Structure formats: structure tokens, C-alpha cells
Amino acid sequence: MKAAIYDYAKPSGCSDAIALVTPSEGMAKFVSGSQSLGPMMNLRLAQPDMLVDLRGIAALRECRHEGDHALLGAAITHAAIEDGKIDDATRGLMQHVARGIAYRAVRNRGTLGGSLAHADPAADWINTMCALDAEFLVTGPDGARTVAAGDWMIGAFTTALDADEILTGVRFRRLSPTARWGYYKVNRKPGEFADAIGVCIDDAQAGVCRAVIGAIDGPPHAIVNARELIDDANPARLDPHLLAAGLEPMSYEYQVHRVALQRAIAIVREYSRNPN
Numbered sequence: 134m135k136a137a138i139y140d141y142a143k144p145s146g147c148s149d150a151i152a153l154v155t156p157s158e159g160m161a162k163f164v165s166g167s168q169s170l171g172p173m174m175n176l177r178l179a180q181p182d183m184l185v186d187l188r189g190i191a192a193l194r195e196c197r198h199e200g201d202h203a204l205l206g207a208a209i210t211h212a213a214i215e216d217g218k219i220d221d222a223t224r225g226l227m228q229h230v231a232r233g234i235a236y237r238a239v240r241n242r243g244t245l246g247g248s249l250a251h252a253d254p255a256a257d258w259i260n261t262m263c264a265l266d267a268e269f270l271v272t273g274p275d276g277a278r279t280v281a282a283g284d285w286m287i288g289a290f291t292t293a294l295d296a297d298e299i300l301t302g303v304r305f306r307r308l309s310p311t312a313r314w315g316y317y318k319v320n321r322k323p324g325e326f327a328d329a330i331g332v333c334i335d336d337a338q339a340g341v342c343r344a345v346i347g348a349i350d351g352p353p354h355a356i357v358n359a360r361e362l363i364d365d366a367n368p369a370r371l372d373p374h375l376l377a378a379g380l381e382p383m384s385y386e387y388q389v390h391r392v393a394l395q396r397a398i399a400i401v402r403e404y405s406r407n408p409n
């Protein structure tokens with residue numbers, strides 16, 4: 134199938150883009166890499182009257198420091214991160230994650246912001262940004278606002294973003310030089326969406342030790358203090374967290390998420406034993 138007929142605009146600024154998506158003007162949608170929206174339009178699951186292409190907005194491709202924080206623009210592609218074209222604020226975590234997304238043609242076009250706005254629970258960035266405790270930067274007709282990582286995703290494919298708001302980027306604390314991370318994605322073939330994602334970040338210098346159970350039915354489940362899970366390798370320690378994430382005990386989902394989390398933590402533990 135092909136997409137239904139739609140109008141197209143490629144503005145060069147956020148305010149022009151927002152003005153084009155006024156709800157009263159019919160159903161217009163922002164588009165970035167079109168790697169999620171495009172297939173939905175071809176299947177006629179989405180039929181916007183107009184696409185407002187955000188790729189003409191240079192500010193959305195920016196990457197900069199703000200004190201000990203990094204700010205990454207929403208239109209940065211997975212490929213730019215994979216290729217190390219973006220300043221590495223995460224000691225290689227984001228580069229590792231980008232490399233595991235789909236295949237190169239998708240990564241060339243797909244964007245960080247598009248993925249976060251799409252909010253597929255099984256996608257990689259939504260879980261990574263939760264682990265980094267990122268703030269989501271949003272701008273709309275009423276100005277700019279920030280949304281905390283825990284408030285971003287309301288449910289599968291649903292975020293705190295209004296239809297006429299643009300996700301302009303994310304801001305998170307840069308990982309310290311001694312920080313350790315583990316990212317473990319369970320999928321049937323490399324580059325596919327995940328059956329389960331486990332993430333663990335241990336940044337003692339910044340007082341952060343966080344883990345995430347990802348690719349569950351709804352928003353990622355954050356474990357704000359994962360220290361005891363790193364210090365004590367007893368897998369039974371994971372159970373209360375898996376239950377709190379809403380996983381049914383001993384189901385396939387439970388077991389696969391347990392493996393993902395256990396391995397992400399084991400990577401961090403191994404780093405701590407062998408720092409070099």
C-alpha cells in the first residue's frame with residue numbers, strides 16, 4: 134500500500150513548524166526520519182493531512198555542553214551517534230546503543246527525537262534516556278518546558294507531548310570518567326526491536342547508581358538505587374524489581390527480562406573488578 138495524499142512543508146525554525154501544526158487546521162504531524170511514521174502511513178494506520186518535516190531546523194541537530202550536562206538535539210540521527218560525530222557524554226554507551234538499532238539504512242534517517250516521541254516501549258533510546266535520567270526539552274505554542282524522564286512516557290506509544298509540541302532535545306548529566314555502564318538487549322536477530330532490555334549505570338563520582346528494566350508493556354521501570362544489585366550477585370535480589378515492573382512471575386517475559394537485567398549488571402560488576 135501507499136500513503137494517502139498529504140501536504141508537505143519543511144520549515145527552518147521551530148515556531149514556523151509549530152504554527153503549521155495548529156490543531157484547528159486539520160491533522161498535521163511532525164516528521165523527522167520517517168522510519169516509524171512512514172511505515173504507519175503506508176499501512177494507512179496514520180493519515181495526516183500534512184507532514185511538517187523537522188529536518189530543516191538546524192537547532193535540532195545541535196549537541197552542546199551545559200556545565201556538567203550534555204544537550205543533544207532531537208534531529209540527531211542514530212548514525213551520527215554510531216559514527217561518533219556527537220560528543221561522547223556517556224563513555225560509549227550511546228554509541229553502543231545506536232549500533233544495535235535496526236540496520237544502517239534505518240539508522241541513517243531515524244532520529245533520537247523521533248524515537249523518543251514515538252515511544253515504542255521496545256525501542257532503545259526510550260530506555261537509555263530513562264537510565265540516564267534525562268530531561269526532555271519541549272517547545273510549543275505556549276513556550277518551552279522540560280519533562281522529567283519518569284514523566285515522559287505515559288504508556289506504549291503515548292508521551293507527555295501535545296500534538297502541537299516539538300521535542301527539541303534531551304539534557305542529561307555527563308557520565309564521569311570513572312562511570313561504568315552495562316546495556317543488554319535480548320532480541321531474536323541483531324538490529325531487531327528488543328524482547329527485553331537491561332541497563333545499568335554506576336557513576337559513583339556523581340552519586341548515581343541506576344538500572345532500568347526496559348521493553349515492558351508500558352514505560353521503562355527505573356531502579357533508582359541499584360547498588361545492592363551490583364554488590365550482591367544473588368539473582369533473587371532482582372525479583373522484587375521485576376515484580377514491581379509488572380512482570381508475571383516465571384512467565385517468558387519475566388525470565389527474559391531477568392536475564393537482560395542480570396547481564397547488564399554483570400557487565401558493570403565485571404568492569405569494577407577489572408577496571409582496565
Ligand SMILES: Cc1cc2nc3c(=O)[nH]c(=O)nc-3n(C[C@H](O)[C@H](O)[C@H](O)COP(=O)(O)OP(=O)(O)OC[C@H]3O[C@@H](n4cnc5c(N)ncnc54)[C@H](O)[C@@H]3O)c2cc1C
Pocket residue numbers: 162163164165166167168169170171172187207208233234235236239242243244245246247248250251255256257258294298299300301324325326327
Ligand atoms: C526495520 C526497522 C527496524 C527498527 N529497529 C529498531 C530497533 O531495533 N530499535 C529501535 O529503537 N528502533 C528501531 N526502529 C525505529 C527507528 O529507530 C526509528 O528511527 C524511530 O523509531 C523513529 O525515528 P524517526 O526519526 O524516523 O521518527 P518519525 O518516524 O519521523 O516519527 C515518529 C513519531 O514521532 C513524531 N516526531 C518525530 N520527531 C518529533 C519531534 N522532534 N517532536 C515531536 N514529535 C516528533 C512523529 O510525528 C511520529 O509520530 C526500527 C525501524 C525500522 C523501520
